[in-house]
């Protein structure tokens with residue numbers, strides 16, 4: 001018996017078997033949930049279908065979150081398979097690579113700012129709006145992924161920092177808005193993980209090494225651990241938790257001067 005038996009979950013953002021979304025999809029499935037996956041474009045379709053086969057062979061569908069039409073089509077497609085939705089995982093983020101290094105002030109552009117806010121922050125509210133009708137009367141749960149760079153200035157994270165800050169504020173506004181319908185909204189602030197998206201951040205290796213040395217647990221986080229935290233937040237065990245950002249980062253957020261190895 002799992003903590004998500006009978007629940008239906010839509011997971012966005014699986015790009016590879018290193019994706020945080022993949023860690024979450026596996027954890028949701030192993031706790032009993034049925035899992036549907038989305039892919040941004042045809043390039044990723046077969047890879048995402050393989051992932052779907054490994055977690056119960058649920059529906060897969062295209063979804064580029066910059067397109068309102070895509071969002072509507074994805075939920076129309078989901079509605080053909082399922083009569084309701086209990087869990088939505090938003091694990092999507094993007095900023096232009098050239099804006100993820102060097103000087104924040106010099107390198108941030110109007111277009112880069114708008115695009116990163118659109119894909120990384122606005123899309124969470126847009127997906128919630130589309131999911132809302134399918135989530136009625138089910139004690140449903142929305143979950144997003146954020147990073148410490150939304151709270152503190154992290155070298156090279158640059159334009160993604162304000163996007164994550166907006167995303168975290170959205171968690172609180174969405175929690176307030178949807179709470180009366182029993183829908184909970186939370187975020188996981190994950191420690192650094194080597195993924196495709198992370199490879200676009202300048203000097204990411206240093207971020208990983210620094211975190212592993214300084215974090216209280218003296219290591220980096222795994223996507224299985226982020227997945228387990230996601231399964232908990234999505235489950236009825238977390239029925240009293242909403243509007244929360246849970247740090248799943250081996251404790252890095254809690255320290256100021258790290259271990260002697262850091263620096």
Ligand code: NAP
Nearest residue numbers: 013015019020040064065092093145147192193195196197
């Ligand atoms: P990832 O495996 O590269 O996943 C990012 C996903 O976002 C990919 O599936 C990507 O699809 C998708 N995406 C980008 N633009 C999209 C669009 N317009 N429409 C739909 N999907 C789009 O990287 P990840 O690190 O697991 O990222 C997942 C989330 O975790 C992101 O929000 C990220 O900021 C957050 N996070 C990551 C870390 C870390 O260190 N890795 C730490 C904390 C939080 P394509 O590959 O097709 O572009």
